[in-house]
Amino acid sequence: MEMTLEEFDSSACFVAPFQDNTNTQCPDTKKQQRGKRYLEQTSETAIGEDMKKQCCSSQCLEKFTFSFVANARRSFWEMVTMKQNEKIDEHRDQVSEEKCVIDGHLVCTQSWRIIHGVSRSRYIERKSSLTNSKDGRSGNTYGHKRTSDAQNFIRSLATKQGERQPDRDKVMLPTCLTQRNAYEEYQSTHEEPFCFRHFQRVWKENFPNLKTSERNSFTECKECAMLRQLKLNRLTKEQLLLVEKQKKAHLLVARISREKYYKHCKKAQENNKNYLSIIIDNMDQSKTSLPRFHTYHKGDANLTRIHHHVTGVLNHGQKKSFAFTWTDKFHPDTNITINCLLHVLEDASENKALPPVLYLQADNSAKDNKNFILLGFLANLVQRKIFRKIKLSFLMVGHTHEDVDQMFSRISVHLTGKAIPTLPVLQGLMRDAYHPTPMVQHLDGLWNYRELGMASAATLQGHSGPHVFRFKEEEGAVQMGYKQWPYKSAPYKVLDVTPLAAAFNRDPDQVLILNDKGNRSLDSMETDLRKWREGGKLSEPDVEWWKAHINGERDMAAPSAPLASSFHHFADPGTQDEMGYPELDVLRAHINTLSNESNVRVAKRRK
Incomplete structure (x- = not known):
């Protein structure tokens, strides 16, 4: 029997040939799948409980029947999430003074939310995303x-x-x-x-x-x-x-430890005449082994590269940054820290006079910083009256990355993908990588303060635990206060370190012995220069620079850092001269009036 055109158009179960009809069903026989949230929100139990809620004092929900609420809620929850949000936003556009119209009734917005089964947190979230504070004077909008x-x-x-x-x-x-x-x-x-x-x-x-x-x-x-x-x-x-x-x-x-460090930084920034805040740390040397190139071939893999370590220092009060480079010809110990510190102190001084208080933040490394040599050197600075007080602080192990590491991060990112054949190229890239521009300097010689400390008859034990050290002079004796953490309520335990400080009274000799590790790397580099040149990585001028650099590293040059004995007594700001601003006189008079007392009394009216 043939099918007419009208019957063909009205057929809902016709399947075109050559189509996969394994899952095709007539609409009246297919059961539509609903999600868990839909079933929960549109159930008679949920609607009945929601209609019992009190939306406001006017009882707006009593104006609607159960069937109206059920139909509105099913219509809303049949939408996908994006369409639901558009529906809520459309409703919010029509709201005036938290009132809206539903089925001809003026009701509160809470009733609209309850009728459609929208949670309070979701409704507030959509409301907040559309709400901005507007400044009528300039037209600027501000977030909620x-x-x-x-x-x-x-x-x-x-x-x-x-x-x-x-x-x-x-x-x-x-x-x-x-x-x-x-x-x-x-x-x-x-x-x-x-x-x-x-x-x-x-x-x-x-x-x-x-x-x-x-x-x-x-x-x-x-x-x-x-x-x-x-x-x-x-x-x-x-x-x-x-x-x-x-x-x-x-x-x-x-x-708490980090907040204390930020407090010291802020004090130095607001009053750099009284406070000097410094942080010192060493950078990871993987990015600064020279020569360094973006790509290598097989013949370059085993060629020697000289480690050029980087020690970074930040002076917070004067907003200055420093980067000191040095090689393995020096042993990585406290001498590096002390000599870099002396360079920074010289830059921060005025006519060799420094602020009375020094805040020093260092890494929790016993080899470089947390040892009796650095503690004795700082005590000696107080004994020489270069500072009135010094506070040395360490952050918790594993939580020590700070703003100086941000400088290292910028340098590391800037070096990525760059060809760095020589040290001057590295120093130039370091200057371009960070703001304020670092003062980059290579250490050719060091003062041997470590030798003075090792020759001292006095030493310290048990100093690895505390994270805060304070040095002050009281009655002619240098007192070192220490405590585990910078709690305000925790008192300092005090120890007399005058004998240890006295060991640093004489000027040290310069470091004269070349470190064995550095000597071996210089010899290997000198041998591999020809291979670097033949591989096309180093040019002839680069090779000549390396020859001069290797010879310079073998010669233990005189230190460029000043001696501690060259600094004068700390500068006492005292009472600074006030500038002749008339506004200051007016403000001073106003402050005086704030302490005046008023006297009210009864008087006879004049006739």
Whole structure:
């Protein structure tokens, strides 16, 4: 029997030839699949409970029947999420004074939300995304206050807990601190917090360089690693609470240490006549082994490269940066730290006089900084009255990356992909990599302060634990105060270190012995120069420079750093001369009036 045209058009079950019809069904026989959220929101139980809620004092929900609410809710939840959000935004555009019209009734916006089954957090999130504060005078728009609060929280978290990476432009949070942990703290400290998803969006859009990671590419804090590993185990609720409590205590100590460092920086920036704040650290040498090229062929793999170490220093009060290069001809010890420090002190001084207070931040390395030689040298600076007080601080191990590492990061990024055949090229690139422009200098000679310390009859023991040291002179004796962490409530334990400070009273000799490691690398480099040239990596002028450089490194030149004895007593700012501004007199008179007392009395009216 043939099918007519009308029957063909009205057929709903016709399947064209050569098509896969294994899953084809008529619409009236196919059961439409619904999601879990749809079933929950459109169930009679959920609608009945929602209609019992009190939206406002006017009881707007009583104006609508159950069937009307059910149809409106099914229509809303049949949409995809993007269409639902568009529906909410369209509704918000029609809102006036938190009132809207539904089916001819003027009702509150809460009733619209309840009728459509929209959660309160989602409704507020969509409302906040459309709400901006507008300055009528200039036409500028500003984000919602809650967005600003979230940004301030994340910014504070990055400042107090984040660590700048020396090899890339990233700020890493401790490995035991996740984005969810940060949100929980934000949620507990704010009255109207965003949902987690919106919090993540604010984080991603405004702080793309702030990262959380399960593993740190550099030295990881032992406690952070243990806390992270514990949370992977199946712990009881009580054990999880204990781990969380220990994590908060651990991060609190790291944050307090970092905040104290920032306080010292700020004091030096606001009053550089009284305070001098310095941080010193060493850069990873993998990027500064010379010669260095972007690509190598097989014949270059085993050729010698000379390690050119970089020691970075920042002077916060005067906003100056320094980068000192040196090779393995010197032993990597405290002499490097002291000689670099003397260079910076000379630059910061005025006629060899320095501010009375020095804040020194150093890396937690016993070989370079945290040893009795550096402690004795700083005590001697106080004994010579070059400073009235010196405070030496160390951050928690595994949480030591700071602003000097940001300078190293910029240098490392700038060196990537560059051909660096000689040291002058490296120094030029380092100057271009960071602002303020670093003062780059190569150390050809060192004063041997380590020899003075080793010859001393006095030494220190047990100084590896404390993270704060303070040096002051009291009644002719140099007192070293120390404590584990920079708590305000923790008192200093005091120790007389005058005998150790006296060991540095005489001027040191210069370092004259060439380090064996450096001597071997210089010999190997001298042998491989011909291969570098034949491989096309070094030009003839580069080879000549290297020959002169190798000879210069073998000669132990006179140190360019000043001796500690060359500095004068610290400069006492005292009472500075006030400039003759008339506004100062007016302000001074105004301040005096604030302390005046008024006397009110009853008097006879004049006739």
